[in-house]
Amino acid sequence: GAGVSQSPSNKVTEKGKDVELRCDPISGHTALYWYRQSLGQGLEFLIYFQGNSAPDKSGLPSDRFSAERTGGSVSTLTIQRTQQEDSAVYLCASSLAQGEKHFGDGTRLSIL
């Protein structure tokens, strides 16, 4: 069956532009997570959705970062006014409530 799908797989943009990253979780998975993977920082938790609600958004690094989830399915992570330090791989994972997390292949974001 289909796994977690993330798009785009690669994104290059200029500093100051806004970007949207998309995550399509496995059908029926109620929980959705965003992580950021960067050199020197490892894997950092960003935000967690249960259904369409985000009970834990403690990892969002600044107010330039936001995320939403609609219909209990697709999630979009938006970064406004991108900075060079935002360059990273953004990983999405989904799971059933207490189940194994399944990760997508990530979006590699490069800020010029």
Next chain:
Amino acid sequence: AQSVTQLGSHVSVSEGALVLLRCNYSSSVPPYLFWYVQYPNQGLQLLLKYTSAATLVKGINGFEAEFKKSETSFHLTKPSAHMSDAAEYFCAVSDGNQGGKLIFGQGTELSVKP
């Protein structure tokens, strides 16, 4: 709060040799612990998990890990390395329950020499 420390950012072994990747955790509650593998340009794949059922956990691809509460460790081992094991390995602890957010270690890159 939970945290994870992986000792050694890079480990190199010869094909056929023992693989040992070290992980120590800190948790104020009984932990749920995980090992993930990441191949280049891919997401993370679960190797195995500890959920308090048994201290010796067997996973995929011949890997296993032993939970040692007295040492706060969850080291990953494989008796005989294969070239295809070359990847980055992450130890993680769950934030409060099996389904909670994961707190990851910094990762260990495993190289396998022929």
